Amino acid sequence: MPAVTRRDYTGPADLRAMQSLAQRIWSKSSSLHVGDLAWQRFQHAGREAEWPTVLWEAGGEVVAWGWVSLPGELALLVDPARPELASEVLAWFEDTASAAELAVTVLDAEEHVVAALERRGYALGQSPVFHSYMSRLLVDLPEPVVPGGFTVRSVGPDDLARRVSVHRTVWHPSRVTEPSYRAVMAAWPYRAGLDWVVEAPDGRFAAQCLIWLDERNGVGELEPVGTLPEFRRAGLARAVCLAALRSAHHAGAREAVVYPVLNHPKSAGALPLYRDLGFRPYARTLTFTRTRRRIPPFPESASPEGAHRRT
Ligand SMILES: CC(C)(COP(=O)(O)OP(=O)(O)OC[C@H]1O[C@@H](n2cnc3c(N)ncnc32)[C@H](O)[C@@H]1OP(=O)(O)O)[C@@H](O)C(=O)NCCC(=O)NCCS
Structure with missing residues (x-):
């Protein structure tokens, strides 16, 4: 050796x-x-x-x-x-x-x-x-559905401020800033086409889901995911995650993983959300x-x- x-x-x-x-x-x-x-x-x-x-x-x-x-x-x-x-x-x-x-x-x-x-x-x-490690094969992915007036789409070149804003509100107090998110966007293997948001009728981003693609292994990872507190339990995270999962599948992923924190007060909805999306646990930290x-x-x-x- x-x-x-x-x-x-x-x-x-x-x-x-x-x-x-x-x-x-x-x-x-x-x-x-x-x-x-x-x-x-x-x-x-x-x-x-x-x-x-x-x-x-x-x-x-x-x-x-x-x-x-x-x-x-x-x-x-x-x-x-x-x-x-x-x-x-x-x-x-x-x-x-x-x-x-x-x-x-x-x-x-x-x-x-x-x-x-x-x-x-x-x-x-x-x-x-601890973190639960969950996975799902990317088969039978339903179409995302959002309430009237909301749209689901991937981010564009002028979306940095709103993209950072939804993250900071979900994770308040957050250390993510526009310069740090620019560094995320410059990092391999980030792709704007895999960074999904739900836009509310007033123009704010109400929910987001970023999926990272490991092309060699055909695996996408959801990280992070969030919905503004006032828009929760309206199906927005489900819709934005489905859109992200479908786009990763289109880009070559066969499977997706996600690592929610369990027993943490800030993430109480994470495990039920990923179960609802068809993810199942396979390991834990x-x-x-x-x-x-x-x-x-x-x-x-x-x-x-x-x-x-x-x-
Ligand atoms: C987890 C989170 C993203 C869920 O967003 P959301 O838009 O409210 O989720 P949805 O409305 O799409 O929920 C879809 C399904 O997930 C489950 N679910 C979501 N949040 C839940 C909660 N707090 N309690 C129980 N079940 C929940 C339900 O099955 C729900 O379907 P239903 O409302 O028809 O019963 C949101 O609570 C959040 O941003 N939390 C803080 C950040 C976080 O924990 N992110 C995930 C880890 S990175």
């Missing part, structure tokens, strides 16, 4: 490299869709200093990566063909984090990562909040926690830049 080298994340081209691993190992037991990665990295601007990120490469391709959210959370992806790298990513995380309590979220089906976590002394956390052995020399509040620079 080719030797493994390690390097720091340097910018958007490296996100593309991290996405290439997600795409190469895509299966029902891998935790990340390429669209999820783009959305998570670009939806908020100015957070790079909070996010130490390292890539492991072998033979010209990414075989593992770790993405820390300081002070103490880790997201990681490890090629199941190189399971030994899971421990290396965890060791780097333990050295990089500044919190006393470390948290790592993985998919229950990622057995090679779960095994490494258990070997390094992490235990399953008790939080009731687990959060493992552990106390950090080496405590940083200064309390974080006394030395914030120190915490950010430790890589």
Whole structure:
């Protein structure tokens, strides 16, 4: 096997490299869709200093990566063909984090990562909040239906302000801004033709559904989805999601996935909505926690830049 080298994340081209691993190992037991990665990295601007990120490469391709959210959370992806790298990513995380309590979220089906976590002394956390991973084959998709005066369509070049506005109202208080959404739109594999909205009679966007397409695996991912509070339970999310799913199918997707948060007060409607749309759960996230052995020399509040620079 080719030797493994390690390097720091340097910018958007490296996100593309991290996405290439997600795409190469895509299966029902891998935790990340390429669209999820783009959305998570670009939806908020100015957070790079909070996010130490390292890539492991072998033979010209990414075989593992770790993405820390300081002070103490880790997201990681490890090629199941190189399971030994899971421990290396965890060791780097333990050295990089500044919190006393470390948290790592993985998919229950990622057995090679779960095994490494258990070997390094992490235990399953008790939080009731987790992500359900749901999927649906893109067959028998009904036509979207909206109430009179509403229209369902994909976004155009002049829609940025209204597109950001519907997101910010749904997720208030939200850190998504026009510049950060522009970065989302510039990220691979965003396509405006897969970014769907319902326009209300007064011109506002009342609901939205963005679907990301992984062309290689024929899988679309819904992220995010929302309806303005005053328009809820009128079938708008159902309609805008159906329009997005149909457009992804037209563009080559055979299947779609969505990762709703469960037991979170902001997302109470998500699970029933996706069930109504025909999605069924196939996996869930687990959060493992552990106390950090080496405590940083200064309390974080006394030395914030120190915490950010430790890589
Ligand atoms: C989840 C959300 C998008 C639903 O939008 P909506 O436009 O109200 O949904 P719809 O009216 O199209 O609902 C379609 C079906 O989903 C189910 N559903 C939707 N919201 C529900 C809720 N709060 N409780 C129970 N069932 C619900 C119902 O089966 C509904 O059909 P019905 O009204 O005929 O019974 C909206 O509540 C929202 O924006 N929430 C905050 C953001 C969020 O959680 N987004 C999803 C995760 S990314």
